[in-house]
Amino acid sequence: MSTIEKALARKAAKDTNETSTSVSERKVEKEEVTPSDSPESAAPKTDDRVAKVLNIDTENLKDRGYLIDTGERKSIKDEFRQIKRKLLENAFGNAAKLLHHPNLIMVSSAKPNEGKTFVAINLALSIALEQDKKVLLVDADVLRPSINRELGLEQSEGLIDYLLKPEKNVSDILFQTSINNLRVIPAGQPHHLSNELLASERMAALASELATRYPDRVVIFDCPPLIGVTETLVLANLVGQALVVVEESKTTIASIKAATESLNEDLALGIVMNKAIRSHKDLYGYYGYGYGESE
Numbered sequence: 001m002s003t004i005e006k007a008l009a010r011k012a013a014k015d016t017n018e019t020s021t022s023v024s025e026r027k028v029e030k031e032e033v034t035p036s037d038s039p040e041s042a043a044p045k046t047d048d049r050v051a052k053v054l055n056i057d058t059e060n061l062k063d064r065g066y067l068i069d070t071g072e073r074k075s076i077k078d079e080f081r082q083i084k085r086k087l088l089e090n091a092f093g094n095a096a097k098l099l100h101h102p103n104l105i106m107v108s109s110a111k112p113n114e115g116k117t118f119v120a121i122n123l124a125l126s127i128a129l130e131q132d133k134k135v136l137l138v139d140a141d142v143l144r145p146s147i148n149r150e151l152g153l154e155q156s157e158g159l160i161d162y163l164l165k166p167e168k169n170v171s172d173i174l175f176q177t178s179i180n181n182l183r184v185i186p187a188g189q190p191h192h193l194s195n196e197l198l199a200s201e202r203m204a205a206l207a208s209e210l211a212t213r214y215p216d217r218v219v220i221f222d223c224p225p226l227i228g229v230t231e232t233l234v235l236a237n238l239v240g241q242a243l244v245v246v247e248e249s250k251t252t253i254a255s256i257k258a259a260t261e262s263l264n265e266d267l268a269l270g271i272v273m274n275k276a277i278r279s280h281k282d283l284y285g286y287y288g289y290g291y292g293e294s295e
């Protein structure tokens with residue numbers, strides 16, 4: 001094969017790849033059972049999990065502004081690609097050696113309603129759809145869970161059930177979805193000690209298990225806000241990277257400072273600027289990102 005033919009073949013292969021990973025064209029695929037997904041102890045339950053592939057309506061997601069091209073301003077896809085690159089570099093590149101659990105990433109913000117879930121889901125979709133990487137999205141905002149609602153999932157068992165019941169295995173609460181590379185751990189049943197459970201030893205053990213059992217996988221935690229929820233800081237000690245969502249023109253410098261100053265200094269800290277611009281024909285936000293000190 002000539003060099004040009006090889007280049008064309010590579011491009012054709014790349015194009016095929018990209019098409020097969022686009023959100024709209026994803027088909028429901030069965031969970032491929034890999035050894036890391038089905039530890040010996042959980043083996044008998046594997047079939048249950050295959051039966052419980054959670055279906056995500058990607059058309060509906062697109063309609064609500066998740067990871068689609070607007071055709072006008074720089075697309076949301078491109079914006080998340082940039083954020084993702086930096087996170088993946090930290091997770092699997094040279095910087096990974098300097099971080100504890102670099103593949104665990106928390107998404108939080110100073111206060112409620114600044115776009116944590118929106119960013120966490122888009123980031124997970126971005127990694128699942130475009131990379132040769134599996135991603136696990138964990139709804140750790142257990143007091144105000146919204147991953148199930150946003151993704152249109154009905155599965156109610158999840159993180160809280162695991163933290164409350166020692167007999168539960170990770171595989172009981174970790175679900176494959178109809179988006180091939182995306183797994184989800186929902187928040188689970190509401191419980192009056194939800195937030196306290198996030199600071200439990202079992203949660204720390206779970207984080208370690210997720211980090212080491214799936215070292216090639218990115219785990220994204222949609223977390224409660226940093227201000228006013230002390231458990232979020234405990235969670236921050238379990239992960240290697242933190243993304244703090246800032247709503248442009250709303251989040252004050254003082255609250256960004258208050259939110260980030262207590263964070264573990266060893267964390268790779270990223271700031272995502274989320275500016276929701278809403279008008280009758282434009283529903284999508286703009287993202288910027290920066291790494292390092294937030295001051």
Ligand SMILES: Nc1ncnc2c1ncn2[C@@H]1O[C@H](COP(=O)(O)OP(=O)(O)OP(=O)(O)O)[C@@H](O)[C@H]1O
Nearest residue numbers: 112113114115116117118144275276283284285286
């Ligand atoms: N960039 C954006 N463009 C359009 N809508 C957005 C954007 N960011 C957030 N939203 C919308 O704003 C609302 C709040 O966002 P989201 O639920 O992600 O915030 P949150 O920080 O997770 O809130 P909570 O603290 O309640 O968990 C949602 O309705 C979401 O769809």
Ligand SMILES: [Mg+2]
Nearest residue numbers: 116117141146
């Ligand atoms: Mg949320």
